[in-house]
Amino acid sequence: MYMRLRPLAATNLLFNSGAKSSSKQLFRGANSSRRLYVTRAPENNKRGEIDISSYPPERIRNFSIIAHIDHGKSTLADRLLEHTGVITKSGKNKQVLDKLKVERERGITVKAQSASMFYEHKGDQYLMNLIDTPGHVDFSYEVSRSLAACQGTILLVDAAQGIQAQTVANFYLAFGEGLEVIPMLNKVDLPTAEPERAAQQIESAFEIESDKILHISAKTGLGVDQVLPAVIEKTPPPLGSVDKPFKALLFDTWYDTYVGVVCLMAIKDGSIKRGDRIVSSHSGTKYEVAEVGIMHPEQTPTTLLQVGQVGYIVCNMKSIAEAHVGDTFYKDRHPVEPLPGFVPAKSMVFAGVFPIDAGEFDSLNESIQKLTLNDSSVSVHKETSAALGQGWRLGFLGTLHMDVFRQRLEEEYDANVLITSPTVPYQIKFTDGTIKFIQTPADFPDTHTLQDFVESTMEPYVSATILFPEKYLGCMLELCTTHRGEIHNHTYIDETRVMLKCELPMAEIVTDFYDKLKSKSQGFASFDYEESGYKTSDLVKMEVLLNGEAVDALAAVMHKSMVVTAGRDIAKRLKEVIRRQLFDIIIQTSANGKIVARETVKQLRKNVTAKCYGGDITRKMKLLNRQKEGKKRMKKIGKVELPQEAFLSIMTKSQS
């Protein structure tokens, strides 16, 4: 959860050195020989609030950092926060804005975070609002939302890797939003860095002159002192007027255990302070503002927020469900034209989530509700499975998003869950013209017996961009075609790197496409995609029968051409993961009413304590406990015990 520093602690962070009366703090940049004057945050009043009213739009810069995954966004954010004295300079500052445990463990950014800094440039004081965004394609929704609060963005490119698929996707996202793109080459300290080559790629892909690109190392600090001056000079100040009625865009929200719902807003016109009454354009609900402030980098109250600034507002919102990302807020009795808002995040991948122990349903329900409060891009519907009992069908933006959610559920809420194989949403068009969305494979009708009623079955497609060195062109083309892809074109971004555009069924990406892409290109290919609508496809439901009984939670939907290979493969993989039990277990896969494959798990009579003759009770207990531990993630289907892996092993995989 978000740690909340009380105002005093937050400002102590800032004022840990120097005389209080001085408005400037002397700061020496990491590798810089120049002396830099970095402005300290304004003093706080008796209520612990700081006054930022002296920052009009022309002295505000709202910018983000966008890049391909791992190109160094969060590390650059650390250096900038140190450089401006927001955090004390220390070798220990590593991805300070990656606040979630899962982000720290995985070394990836999942949630965009903002931080305000005070900075002096050419004698003027500036308020700089930085938004650090995630790099992975599953979280691109976070990126597009964050860009709505910015006027400029740093496009960071790893000088050793050059431009990658998410560099291209994020550039076009920012360009499409009309943002000023400031290119920078990072990691120039690496012996493998080839800055000239990477700069050429940027020039040919984005038509940005290579001599306008800053060369930096976010790790060593080299060149970092030039970053904020470049942002100030190139990014236009926010538009708007302090004299117009208050108008603000809500672009992020989270739940804070101390103050409740926190809304991150970009103030487009006017100003707001504690005690004001604001109204949501979305619902018409009125709220009283309890606190306004900036992220510095934790919540730090201010006397007001005004035009051009990006900050948080705490009001008497009871539930995060009331905070609609993309909503426009105005002051009571001063309505304004709402801003366009955002297209809601669309779930691309669905999976069933069930408690291992049915008795934990209520506590798991509470945990899922709490976790979705801080991640509104997860869609939640109750689901009942004949095999697994009561649970939920959750919708995610991609499989990494799903995995991060599962990890947070287990680590932050101590939940013990079983997750079924991920699936994409299918559509069925019936002859009477009705269209049905299918999020659970078990609900997919038997197209064989219903063929007179079903006009067509459809699956979602994505437009994909793949970047790789030329020598992998042959195997990348083959990979796309074996995954039912349609190649559109390929172009060269320099003499040796290729950009391939193709269309792929989303279902292929959910399974093993990405792993194969990485292994076939020895890790050199990168990949990005966006949804491109539904296409008619010959789909069938594959059922799994255990000792003659169909298990709904193991059903899968797949293209007709894959039925035989996938049917055999699934039966084999299930045989590998289902433990031998006291009776034979017959595994069958079936599609269109025909059995495709059959495997048998032979019976076994096992007494785990058999070897413990002689009565060593502690050893006996240890073995029994270990067996109990192994059972934790088991689910009993009829008489057959299935481990978690069984549910994930039914993912269909292409034979390439």
Ligand SMILES: Nc1nc2c(ncn2[C@@H]2O[C@H](COP(=O)(O)OP(=O)(O)OP(=O)(O)O)[C@@H](O)[C@H]2O)c(=O)[nH]1
């Ligand atoms: N040598 C070197 N390593 C760097 C530099 N900048 C970042 N790194 C390293 O690159 C890795 C990724 O850095 P991050 O800052 O987490 O990258 P990111 O772009 O924020 O990653 P995501 O948010 O997951 O997309 C870390 O191990 C950093 O220490 C640099 O200038 N030089």
